[in-house]
Amino acid sequence: MSSLIINWRFGGWFLQIDRPGNWGLGHSFRLSRVPGRPRPGESWAAFYQGRGYFLALLLLVAALIGWGVA
Numbered sequence: 001m002s003s004l005i006i007n008w009r010f011g012g013w014f015l016q017i018d019r020p021g022n023w024g025l026g027h028s029f030r031l032s033r034v035p036g037r038p039r040p041g042e043s044w045a046a047f048y049q050g051r052g053y054f055l056a057l058l059l060l061v062a063a064l065i066g067w068g069v070a
Helices: 020-025 051-069
Strands: 006-010 013-017 029-033 045-049
Touching: 006 051, 045 051
Parallel strands: none
Antiparallel strands: 006 013, 006 045, 013 029
């Protein structure tokens, strides 16, 4: 199920996080350097799949920071 895999690229780095159900099968996360990236005109951060997971995680972190500050 590709919708459960998160693929993020930040500059020249690529992070892939598989769904937790596959973690015991040797698939959890992979961080690797992408040669030749970012290319001219390419954005520094790109989210190939899992954009909804990223937004949910961002909202959770913001809520925790807001709760900790208040």
